[in-house]
Amino acid sequence: MSVIAIDFAGLAHRFVAAQLAGDRAEALRVVVDDGVRRGARVIDLQAHVIRAAQQQIGVLWQRNQISIAQEHLATGIAQVVTARLFELAPLAKRNGKRVAVACVEGERHEFPARLIADYLDQAGFTVRYFGADLPTDHLVRELAKDRPHVVALSATMSFHLPALRATIAAVRAELGEHAPIIVGGHALRWSPALAAELGVTTAAAEPDEVVATIQRMAEAT
Amino acid sequence: MTLSEQLAEAGPRLSERVLAEMYADPFWAARFGDRGRHHARTDGDFHIKYLAEALDSNSVAVFASYAHWLRELLVSRGMCSRHLAENFTLLAAAIEAEPWTDRGRAVEILRAGADSLRHTTGPAAELEALRALTPDTATDTLLSYLADALAFAQPSWFAAYTAFAATLRPSLAAELAALRRRIASEAANPMPALAVIDSAVAAMEHAR
Numbered sequence: 001m002s003v004i005a006i007d008f009a010g011l012a013h014r015f016v017a018a019q020l021a022g023d024r025a026e027a028l029r030v031v032v033d034d035g036v037r038r039g040a041r042v043i044d045l046q047a048h049v050i051r052a053a054q055q056q057i058g059v060l061w062q063r064n065q066i067s068i069a070q071e072h073l074a075t076g077i078a079q080v081v082t083a084r085l086f087e088l089a090p091l092a093k094r095n096g097k098r099v100a101v102a103c104v105e106g107e108r109h110e111f112p113a114r115l116i117a118d119y120l121d122q123a124g125f126t127v128r129y130f131g132a133d134l135p136t137d138h139l140v141r142e143l144a145k146d147r148p149h150v151v152a153l154s155a156t157m158s159f160h161l162p163a164l165r166a167t168i169a170a171v172r173a174e175l176g177e178h179a180p181i182i183v184g185g186h187a188l189r190w191s192p193a194l195a196a197e198l199g200v201t202t203a204a205a206e207p208d209e210v211v212a213t214i215q216r217m218a219e220a221t
Numbered sequence: 222m223t224l225s226e227q228l229a230e231a232g233p234r235l236s237e238r239v240l241a242e243m244y245a246d247p248f249w250a251a252r253f254g255d256r257g258r259h260h261a262r263t264d265g266d267f268h269i270k271y272l273a274e275a276l277d278s279n280s281v282a283v284f285a286s287y288a289h290w291l292r293e294l295l296v297s298r299g300m301c302s303r304h305l306a307e308n309f310t311l312l313a314a315a316i317e318a319e320p321w322t323d324r325g326r327a328v329e330i331l332r333a334g335a336d337s338l339r340h341t342t343g344p345a346a347e348l349e350a351l352r353a354l355t356p357d358t359a360t361d362t363l364l365s366y367l368a369d370a371l372a373f374a375q376p377s378w379f380a381a382y383t384a385f386a387a388t389l390r391p392s393l394a395a396e397l398a399a400l401r402r403r404i405a406s407e408a409a410n411p412m413p414a415l416a417v418i419d420s421a422v423a424a425m426e427h428a429r
Contacts, residue, residue: 158287193280
């Protein structure tokens with residue numbers, strides 16, 4: 001397998017077209033045949049093709065260029081392809097660090113958190129991924145058992161920020177005042193000062209950067 | 222109870238009041254029908270949620286970011302910026318009528334959100350300057366649709382509105398002609414706005 005320059009923007013463009021056509025096979029061809037088999041890293045395909053495509057789909061819906069049904073169809077395809085990509089991803093040797101990844105209670109947009117979980121698994125972390133809308137007390141009960149090195153929380157809508165605040169308080173009450181917590185999701189972009197106010201780390205958009213940040217946080221515990 | 226908790230509790234009642242006031246204008250039922258009423262109710266619920274978060278985090282920016290995001294969603298579905306600003310202003314008035322001692326903070330955020338919807342660059346900003354001198358609602362609404370069409374480079378949005386408004390108001394052609402004259406004489410760079418008006422007028426004449 002030779003590594004050639006990969007045109008991620010071009011792949012994302014084709015991926016969106018496949019999503020809008022409802023064509024799962026073509027979407028898989030774009031990322032597997034024209035991505036993985038040409039030497040692209042899975043982590044880059046996840047971030048710069050699938051996530052980029054999902055952002056584009058969101059904008060198309062916002063601008064009334066596609067319907068909510070098309071948006072759901074597109075997201076369904078992104079999920080299938082994400083699962084397939086994860087199967088193909090080379091997993092680094094386990095590094096002995098545990099990370100819990102969850103959406104805060106009420107948050108149903110799980111895709112960004114799922115990608116973070118996938119990035120971390122590929123990088124060697126032992127990941128427990130809790131998906132969308134987990135009641136805070138259930139999350140805390142799991143954390144009490146597993147005692148992860150880092151807790152990663154996602155909130156995409158601003159009105160889930162009260163849940164984010166409550167989750168952070170509950171995690172600290174269980175794991176200690178200095179438990180390392182990293183937060184991500186669109187809601188943080190509209191409230192850029194919030195992470196500092198809450199004393200938590202913000203997840204960067206670039207996958208390598210998120211992984212490196214969580215690595216540092218895990219090593220410091 | 223904090224102000225955001227009071228808002229959450231009173232939310233449905235406040236939203237219903239605003240909805241009733243909006244729908245007193247027959248435009249809404251004629252243009253968007255029951256589906257519009259349903260979406261307006263959902264949006265009213267979201268306004269309150271984002272307002273509550275803006276209060277809790279003491280950040281007007283949260284609400285203004287939401288307002289800008291929602292504006293793009295609504296103007297591509299047949300509304301104009303003025304409609305959203307009016308919605309915020311009506312909600313502010315409804316909150317003003319509540320007995321909550323610190324309600325002024327919520328009113329301020331809503332008014333700042335409404336103000337933030339004024340376009341600030343390019344030919345759309347020139348139309349905002351004209352809007353500031355336009356007391357009548359019908360003309361101000363035309364100007365707001367026009368400003369949105371320019372700001373988002375979507376002249377068809379203005380044409381879609383005028384095609385619909387013409388079915389409600391026989392005077393629309395005369396209104397557009399008067400607006401055209403006013404923009405031609407008062408705007409520093411009138412050409413982009415005039416082109417949008419002209420293509421809407423041509424489409425209306427073609428449809429006739």
